[in-house]
Amino acid sequence: MKNYNGLSLNQSDVIANSLSIISVVGTLRATRNYTDIADELIDIVHQYLKEATTNKQPTPLHSPYNGDSSITIGSRLRLARENLGLTEADVARELGIYSDCISDWECGTTEPPASAIIPLANALKCDPLWLLTGNATHQFPATPDHQSRYHHSGPLRSDVSDHASHHEMTPSQA
Structure with a gap:
């Protein structure tokens, strides 16, 4: 360090x-x-x-994921949203913004402001770092609570399920 x-x-x-x-x-x-x-x-x-x-570079909102630079924050946003069975309007309502903003973020027309990252991650039940970079900060084992929360949306895609539900701390970790 x-x-x-x-x-x-x-x-x-x-x-x-x-x-x-x-x-x-x-x-x-x-x-x-x-x-x-x-x-x-x-x-x-x-x-x-x-x-x-000095010499600090801002964290980019999108970065290569497994060598594929086409996986952007917008792509991860869409993956997490769809895996929860949410619409753009659902996420927008949660954030108190217009659904056009969510659409623009997912399409890459614009990027979410830094102030929206944590609220977005909370609404999408994902790790904010994963949303930004594709890499999670913590790996928590899935609990029955995590599993039942996503039961209604069918099987999760492995690239999202590995990260989308792991940012929440269990009561024993708090």
């Missing part, structure tokens, strides 16, 4: 580490003897945050 002067560049670590250092700076500034050290720490935090945020 990349780091800056021994500090992790993982996004959540950067935030926690920066807040900790800034808290120490506040304490040091309160004691007049350590203002130079406090100023130095502020410079370090500034450089640390700069390093953590």
Whole structure:
């Protein structure tokens, strides 16, 4: 994992580490003897945050899936929706948007905004990362609850069933 002067560049670590250092700076500034050290720490935090945020490429909304770049977020959206037996209107109603938006996303005319990814994943009962990239973050075993939820839609396609229902945590994992 990349780091800056021994500090992790993982996004959540950067935030926690920066807040900790800034808290120490506040304490040091309160004691007049350590203002130079406090100023130095502020410079370090500034450089640390700069390093953590430079050269970051935004995650594309579609990426190759098993070497086939034709599988886009729109394709995965459609697969997940159809496997749940939902219409475009059903998903749109769940998100509070027009069904034309869902159609445009599925056809690739437009892509869903970043703010719609989590609500979409929730409506489609799939992993948000799978929706974005085709790769799931977690693999949870299917429980009877998961199986009965999808019983009405017939057998699931393996490329979707492996990922579409696995983002929810079971009560024992919460």
